[in-house]
Amino acid sequence: MSVEQVSIEDLGRELGERIAETPEYERFEEARAAVQRDEEVQSRIDEFEQLRAEFMQARQSGQATNEGLQRVQEAQDELHAMPVMSEYLDAQDELEDTLEAVNEAISEPLAVDFGGEAGGCCQD
Template sequence: MSVERAPVDEQASIEDLGRELGERIARTPEYERFEDTREAVQRDEEVQAKIDEFERLRAEFMQARQTGQATNADLNHVQDAQDELHSMPVMSEFLDAQDELTATLEMVNEAISDPLAVDFGGEAGGCCQD
């Protein structure tokens, strides 16, 4: 399938459509929920402390892994910290909202990609991908 290129004078129109799409996505319930829950995570001191703890443990594990000193117990400790973080109600709500927004954006990607015969989000910028 061949897709004709838009004349140069239509380029601005295509860019305008892109901006309009972004604005409309920003007004969806999924995006609004994502933003609300993201802000709640940022405001919650307990969640922020747990994020800091998880990031510290993960960084320590990655360093130990690079030097060959990481153990399964270390990995389990990092996974337990992540599970604790994700089970916090504010964080859990954020992760659910993030998943919901991702699903919505994947549907938008499919709608854009269908007439192009290309996975717009995954391959449009690449060269020679299989």
């Protein structure tokens, strides 16, 4: 009898390879590469990260203001409004939806949410 046994790890690798071939994943990778190549977007990301870091530091020291929070939110809105970044965020949302559907398909027969909190004990 020569029945080939496939390990769960092999099935997991195959699933990962199949996900990488989906239009959602390919769109995400293309959008991510576009964001990485775009110097203006990279500059805006750096500016946003700097503003956010400054605000977080001010918050930790008790010196945060609504004005500072507003600056961070405006910088994020401006960044997200850039067409390259907007495409990336849309592609990311679409991929997350696909991965959530995969998670549900895996979890359903097991009654365990593997994308959520499958491990650990003492969960309510």
